[in-house]
Amino acid sequence: MLRATRLTRRFDDRVAVEDVSFDVAAGEIFALLGPNGAGKTTTLRMLAGLIVPTSGSVQVDDEPMTRDSAARLRGRIGFLTEAPGLWDRLSVRQNLRVYAKLHGLRDAERSVDEALDAFDLRDRGADPAAELSKGLKQRVALARTLMHRPAVVLLDEPTSGLDPEAAREVRELIQRLRREGRAVLLSTHNLDEVERVADRVAVLRSRLVAYDTPAALRARLFGARLRVTLATPAASFVPVLQGIGVSDVRADTTALSIAVDDPAQRAPEIVRTLVNAGAAIQSVTPEQPPLEEVYLRLLSEHGS
Amino acid sequence: MTPARVGALLGKELADLRKNPSVFVPAIITGLMSILLPFFVAVIVPAVTGERLAESSDFQVALEMYRDQPGLRGLDPEGAVQAWIFQQFLILLVITPVAASMSVAAYTVIGEKQARTLEPLLATPLTTFELLSAKVLGSLIPSILLTFASFGLYVLGTILFARPGVAWALLTPRSLLIVFLLGPLAALAALQMAVCVSSRVNDPRSAQQIGALIILPVSGLLIAQVTGSFLLTGTIILLIAAALAIINAGLMALGISLFDRESILTRWK
Numbered sequence: 159m160l161r162a163t164r165l166t167r168r169f170d171d172r173v174a175v176e177d178v179s180f181d182v183a184a185g186e187i188f189a190l191l192g193p194n195g196a197g198k199t200t201t202l203r204m205l206a207g208l209i210v211p212t213s214g215s216v217q218v219d220d221e222p223m224t225r226d227s228a229a230r231l232r233g234r235i236g237f238l239t240e241a242p243g244l245w246d247r248l249s250v251r252q253n254l255r256v257y258a259k260l261h262g263l264r265d266a267e268r269s270v271d272e273a274l275d276a277f278d279l280r281d282r283g284a285d286p287a288a289e290l291s292k293g294l295k296q297r298v299a300l301a302r303t304l305m306h307r308p309a310v311v312l313l314d315e316p317t318s319g320l321d322p323e324a325a326r327e328v329r330e331l332i333q334r335l336r337r338e339g340r341a342v343l344l345s346t347h348n349l350d351e352v353e354r355v356a357d358r359v360a361v362l363r364s365r366l367v368a369y370d371t372p373a374a375l376r377a378r379l380f381g382a383r384l385r386v387t388l389a390t391p392a393a394s395f396v397p398v399l400q401g402i403g404v405s406d407v408r409a410d411t412t413a414l415s416i417a418v419d420d421p422a423q424r425a426p427e428i429v430r431t432l433v434n435a436g437a438a439i440q441s442v443t444p445e446q447p448p449l450e451e452v453y454l455r456l457l458s459e460h461g462s
Numbered sequence: 463m464t465p466a467r468v469g470a471l472l473g474k475e476l477a478d479l480r481k482n483p484s485v486f487v488p489a490i491i492t493g494l495m496s497i498l499l500p501f502f503v504a505v506i507v508p509a510v511t512g513e514r515l516a517e518s519s520d521f522q523v524a525l526e527m528y529r530d531q532p533g534l535r536g537l538d539p540e541g542a543v544q545a546w547i548f549q550q551f552l553i554l555l556v557i558t559p560v561a562a563s564m565s566v567a568a569y570t571v572i573g574e575k576q577a578r579t580l581e582p583l584l585a586t587p588l589t590t591f592e593l594l595s596a597k598v599l600g601s602l603i604p605s606i607l608l609t610f611a612s613f614g615l616y617v618l619g620t621i622l623f624a625r626p627g628v629a630w631a632l633l634t635p636r637s638l639l640i641v642f643l644l645g646p647l648a649a650l651a652a653l654q655m656a657v658c659v660s661s662r663v664n665d666p667r668s669a670q671q672i673g674a675l676i677i678l679p680v681s682g683l684l685i686a687q688v689t690g691s692f693l694l695t696g697t698i699i700l701l702i703a704a705a706l707a708i709i710n711a712g713l714m715a716l717g718i719s720l721f722d723r724e725s726i727l728t729r730w731k
Contacts, residue, residue, distance in 0.1 A: 169728065200728075206585050209724045229587045237585040241578040245474065247481040252474070259470030260586040286481075302582065 159184045159341035160205065160310045165214035167200050174200040176365045178214070182341040184309070187332060189356035190345040191453055196362045198345040199240065202312050205343065206237040218310055233261060236308035240315050242299035246288035250279055250298050253287055254305060261306035269305055277301040293324030300331060311335055311342045317351055329355055349449045361453060367460045375452050382421050383445035384428065386414040389438035398435045399428065415445055467588055468596045475600025479566065486608065489562030493612040496558055497619060500551035504544045505623050515543040541625035548620055548632055552640050553694065556680050558612050559649035562605035567597070567653035572660045581727060590721050594657060594714070601653045606646050613641045639699045647706035648680060654713035661721040 161181040167174045175197040182188040192198050203209045205216055207228035216223040218231045244253050254273055258266035274280045277297050287295065296316070304311065313332070317325040325348075332355050335342050346352060352359060352372070359375060361367040368375055388395070392409040399407045399416060406417035414432075418424040421444050429442060479485065508515055515521050516539035525543055537545060574580040583593070620629040683694060 203727065208581070208584055208727060229589050232585060233587040235585070237582070239578075239581045239585070243577075243579045243582040245478060245579055246577065247478050248474065252477060256470050256474045257586065260467050260588055262464070262466065262587070299582070
């Protein structure tokens with residue numbers, strides 16, 4: 159659906175984005191992570207056809223984005239910019255109507271009505287954009303971004319500055335886009351959000367530092383681990399596990415963190431050994447380091 | 463070019479202006495000054511001082527120039543001088559649309575960028591030509607309507623306050639060419655200059671100052687008229703209009719080439 163191939167963008171001597179390749183399939187949510195100045199917005203702008211790559215290419219539905227095709231392909235893309243970018247003096251309905259016409263929607267008024275309904279904005283249609291809260295402005299901007307039913311959706315910090323309730327609404331909407339079969343690329347700093355919605359993650363620091371599913375990134379960086387919580391102090395059971403060949407085991411008050419190659423295969427043996435040694439086991443769960451740890455580890459490994 | 467897209471953005475520009483009429487205050491003041499100045503010279507000063515214009519040596523040349531003109535034959539000497547003054551000052555009505563479009567045009571690109579509304583707009587299929595066309599028309603149309611309204615007031619004022627027949631002497635092809643052709647073309651040139659500049663600077667005032675340069679030749683024309691050193695005939699007006707049309711075509715091409723989406727998005731803060 160959307161493919162970036164060896165995208166590079168220089169601004170004079172500064173390299174903003176270098177040799178970045180990935181693709182986003184229909185019905186997939188792809189998250190682009192990175193610190194400030196990592197090139198996320200530049201990448202999104204290249205994908206949206208707003209700026210031209212110094213080298214590399216963008217394809218939408220297998221059609222290359224060129225100077226000639228950019229205007230047409232922009233019609234297949236919905237780009238939510240970092241700021242809502244509404245015309246403050248115009249009403250919500252007027253804002254949406256202009257974009258419906260710019261996208262050449264056949265029945266602009268009906269499209270606006272549908273967008274107002276879909277985003278629960280019907281009763282705010284006549285309000286000037288200036289009078290809306292930040293969350294409502296973002297909702298109008300999302301309605302504007304999606305009104306022409308784009309196959310590819312680019313979202314630049316869609317929940318930035320929103321209260322938790324508004325942020326959750328946006329996340330639900332993003333998941334709805336996946337169900338509708340859109341290709342969604344999400345640029346964000348919000349790792350919790352990525353954890354909740356993203357199918358795959360790319361970490362960008364001018365170059366792509368990592369690119370995979372969150373689970374695969376965790377496994378690559380931290381390996382697979384089991385967490386066994388006991389009713390009694392855990393330290394005394396470390397030698398017991400070392401006795402059955404577990405080399406990486408850590409005790410943390412009443413919990414054991416155990417490195418295993420295959421959790422499903424090793425868990426029964428570990429549980430059996432601990433029970434035989436007198437341990438009162440309360441729970442056994444796969445240990446998942448938060449995505450934040452994965453992200454910070456990746457960035458530290460690739461330098462500043 | 464897709465007219466529907468130009469129409470959509472033009473509609474937005476006009477709706478935005480309707481909700482922000484204060485942007486036209488400088489232009490309305492300019493228009494009122496342009497109207498009042500000749501009335502001050504031709505009607506108010508003679509009435510206050512009790513001196514007849516036709517007896518003043520300052521206006522003898524005007525009297526001689528205009529006495530033989532077919533349109534002025536029915537006027538008395540005082541009316542002929544008034545008609546001359548009102549015709550010369552008509553060129554000021556060219557400044558009205560220039561001032562009006564300056565008030566609006568300088569904000570067209572910079573204003574969108576400052577309000578952070580430009581990026582979503584550029585993310586649509588809108589082309590640069592369509593964007594600039596809508597921006598230019600959005601400034602030009604209200605400016606021209608303001609000028610026509612000013613001209614209506616000008617004629618109404620002469621009917622009410624000048625000597626009988628002076629108003630009709632104003633409604634010559636020359637006057638109509640000035641108001642309905644020269645004014646809009648001068649305004650178009652000024653606002654295209656402003657749009658060109660506003661594509662390259664961050665401050666609307668810079669665009670206004672450079673766009674307002676068009677007022678200089680217009681002022682020169684007025685001075686040449688009043689001092690009698692040069693008479694703006696219908697033929698000369700048509701020649702100036704043709705030159706402005708060519709300049710406008712060049713300015714549109716220049717505007718498109720100067721409008722660098724990338725610089726506007728990536729370098730402006």
